[in-house]
Amino acid sequence: MEPRFVREGKSKRIYIKNGELILEFKDEITAGDGARRDPVPGKGVVNAAISAHFFRVLEEAGIRTHFRGYDGCRRLFVERLEMIPLEVIVRNYAYGSLLRRMPLLRRMQRLDPPIFELHYKDDSLHDPLVTEDDVLRAGLLTAEELSLIRRLALRVNEALSEHLRAHGLTLVDMKLEFGRGAGGEIVLGDEITGDTMRILDESGRHLDKEVYRRGGTPQQLLEAYLELARRLGVEVGRGELCC
Ligand SMILES: Nc1ncnc2c1ncn2[C@@H]1O[C@H](COP(=O)(O)OP(=O)(O)OP(=O)(O)O)[C@@H](O)[C@H]1O
Ligand SMILES: [Mg+2]
DSSP states (O other), X not given: OOOEEXXXXXXXXXXXXXXXXXXXXXXXXXXXXXXXXXXXXXXXXXXXXXXXXXXXXXXXXXXXXXXXXXXXXXXXXXXXXXXXXXXXXEEEEOOTHHHHHOTTSOTTOEEEEEEEXXXXXXXXXXXXXXXXXXXXXXXXXXXXXXXXXXXXXHHHHHHHHHHHHHTTOEEEEEEEOEEEOTTSOEEEOSOOSTTTEEEEOTTOOBOSTHHHHTTOOHHHHHHHHHHHHHHHTOOOOOXXXXX
């Protein structure tokens, strides 16, 4: 059976095939909830490869994710989830929107234990920060699910921080999305890439989307993502040659 197109988001197209989803990573970058947008030829392939790599690291650490396979190019095969419309953020160092809402923190101040925060996923509202009580009252999660998501997010952070540290890299913060599997169980979904994490090398260079947020060109962004892949030993398929 041919894959059937389901929907297109800012960074991925979704297809369904035999009950399984295909996430196809696009050659495009956006910032400011889609206000800025540029083509980045090659980005889809490198981000799919990096995402597959991180999902494998998490599965090896015993964390359940939606990941089922990778085509070696720009497509991930994943378990279909009913996504929970929350951005789950874990922060190891103060950066970005945290500094704007809490000016008492210094930029890159170490946050130990990490800060766990939830944002309601709605671009038209600019993904507002919400409290745990908001989420419970709105019925987005049960109390048990909320505490499970907190524990899972912190375990993901531990595993990825350690993995990156082993390659000389620092995980500043990251955004995760969770969903419910067919039996209602909480599963980590979406992507794990330079679009969804801030990662610094030893010299303080960003190997993430910050390059673009700060006005860098699409080419500079691609170079940062390729450098992240190179540092992690992730093999990246070669553009049109692979799909
Ligand atoms: N395993 C999964 N099952 C179902 N949906 C998923 C899964 N993993 C990710 N998604 C969803 O796929 C959609 C497309 O991804 P993409 O990142 O391109 O969208 P987005 O523009 O960030 O978000 P959205 O369109 O939802 O506002 C997202 O809504 C994401 O939540
Ligand atoms: Mg997204």
